Amino acid sequence: MTFFFQIEGKGEPVLFLHGFTGSSRTWAGFENPLPFQLVMPDLAGHGRTTRLSSSLEAEASALKKMMTQQGFASFHLVGYSMGGRLALALALLYPEAVRSLILESASPGLESKQERAERKASDEKLAQRIEKDGIAPFVDFWENIPMFSSQKSLSVSIREMIRSERLNQSSEGLASSLRQMGTGSQSSYWQRLSNLQMPVLLLTGTRDEKFTQIACQMSSLIPFCEWIEFEGAGHAIHVEQREKFGTIVKKFLLNIKGGQQSGS
Numbered sequence: 001m002t003f004f005f006q007i008e009g010k011g012e013p014v015l016f017l018h019g020f021t022g023s024s025r026t027w028a029g030f031e032n033p034l035p036f037q038l039v040m041p042d043l044a045g046h047g048r049t050t051r052l053s054s055s056l057e058a059e060a061s062a063l064k065k066m067m068t069q070q071g072f073a074s075f076h077l078v079g080y081s082m083g084g085r086l087a088l089a090l091a092l093l094y095p096e097a098v099r100s101l102i103l104e105s106a107s108p109g110l111e112s113k114q115e116r117a118e119r120k121a122s123d124e125k126l127a128q129r130i131e132k133d134g135i136a137p138f139v140d141f142w143e144n145i146p147m148f149s150s151q152k153s154l155s156v157s158i159r160e161m162i163r164s165e166r167l168n169q170s171s172e173g174l175a176s177s178l179r180q181m182g183t184g185s186q187s188s189y190w191q192r193l194s195n196l197q198m199p200v201l202l203l204t205g206t207r208d209e210k211f212t213q214i215a216c217q218m219s220s221l222i223p224f225c226e227w228i229e230f231e232g233a234g235h236a237i238h239v240e241q242r243e244k245f246g247t248i249v250k251k252f253l254l255n256i257k258g259g260q261q262s263g264s
Contacts, residue, residue: 002049002051003041003042003043003044003049003062003063003066004024004041004042004047004048004049005024005039005040005041005042005066006024006038006039006040006041007037007038007039007040007070008031008037008038008040009031009034009035009036009037009038010035010036010037011035011036011037012036012037012075012076012099012253012257013036013037013039013067013070013072013075013076014034014036014037014038014039014075014076014077014078014253015039015041015063015067015072015075015076015077015078015087016030016038016039016040016078016079016083017041017043017063017077017078017079017080017083017084017086017087018040018042018043018046018080018082018083019080019081019082019083019084019105019236020081020082020174020177020178021046021139021142021165021166021169021174022046022047022080022083022165022166023042023046023047023048023165023168023169024040024041024042024047025047025165026040026080026165026238027040027238030238030246030249033243033246033247033250034246034249034250034253035250035254036076036253039067039070039072039075041063041066043059043082043083043086043177044059044062044173044176044177044180044181045169045170045172045173045174045175045176045177045180045181046169046173046174046177047168047169050173052172052173052176052180053173053176053177053179053180053181054180055180055181055185056085056086056089056180056181056185056186056187057089057093057187059086059089059181060086060089060090060093060094061093063086063090064090064093064094064097067097073097074096074097074098074099075097075098075099076098076099076100076101076102076253076256077090077091077098077099077100077101077102078102078104078249079101079102079103079104079106080104080105080106080236080238081104081105081106081235081236082177082181083106084103084104084105084106084107085106085107085108085109085181085183085186086181087101087102087103087106088101088103088106088108088189089186089189091196091198092189092192092195092196095195095196095197095198098198099198099256100198100199100200100201100252100253100256101196101198101199101200101201102200102201102203102249102252102253103200103201103202103203103218104203104204104237104238104245105203105204105205105208105211105235105236105237106202106211106214107183107211107214107218108188108189108190108192108193108214108218109183109186109187109188109189109190110183110184110186110188111188111190116183116184116185116186116188117184118184119182119183119184120182120184120185121184122184123178123179123182123183123184123185124178124179126178127174127175127176127178127179128175129141130171130174130175130178131171131172131175134171135166135167135169135170135171135174136167138171138174139163139166139167142166143159143162143163143166147208147210147234147235148234148235148236149234150205150207150208150232150233150234150235150240151234151236151239151240154239154240158239162236162239190221193218193221193222194221194222194223196222196223196224196225197223197224198224199224199226199252199256200222200224200225200226201225201226201227201228201248201249201252202215202218202219202222202225202226202227202228203227203228203230203237203245203248204227204228204229204230204237205229205230205232205233205234205235205237205240205241206229206230206231206232206233207232207233207234208233208234208235211235212229215227215229226252228248230244230245
């Protein structure tokens with residue numbers, strides 16, 4: 001269960017988990033505004049991590065092992081979209097290791113078996129489409145789904161950077177991620193949200209109505225939770241409002257760090 005990963009910066013460790021079609025490149029540059037040590041892996045089926053995906057829980061276990069091997073017994077955790085679902089799994093499985101949890105446009109999964117079955121079938125169709133058509137046609141389709149419509153107003157250079165990251169994937173890798181770590185294959189964590197005892201920050205964009213509604217529900221179930229909405233942002237806040245995203249993450253982490261120091 002090996003990863004390609006990068007470590008940048010100095011200070012307390014923060015594990016950053018990218019979304020579907022992303023990689024460690026997603027977080028490039030965030031070490032400058034964040035006075036922390038950023039650990040940025042390419043998740044299974046993505047980037048330069050060549051092994052294929054297994055279950056969300058197995059991937060969480062592999063990440064915990066990776067962090068332990070790097071000497072990080074505990075760490076802060078940031079996850080975006082698919083990486084947010086994975087971060088949530090990691091926090092629930094290994095709460096003693098997670099100092100704080102930041103979830104950007106993330107969900108605890110689908111509540112009913114029927115919903116999961118329907119989503120699993122949809123993910124399987126998409127996986128087959130990727131295998132049949134290849135990466136480039138899939139990226140053409142993926143960047144035009146409604147969830148990313150707000151990115152149309154980004155600069156050409158940023159959109160090209162995102163497209164390049166997506167094109168730098170493998171058909172086999174993305175297909176395995178959909179099948180093994182897709183929302184349809186994930187257990188529902190809704191009933192376990194009250195178990196989270198670490199500070200939690202939820203981040204959503206006001207133009208991402210689906211995940212705004214999910215965050216609203218999550219915030220009422222998580223004991224030590226703060227929810228911040230980004231006005232005018234869509235699903236990928238760290239791309240669309242990068243500076244504000246970095247500022248809010250930095251403030252949250254520094255508050256946690258300060259609280260832990262004063263309490264020690």
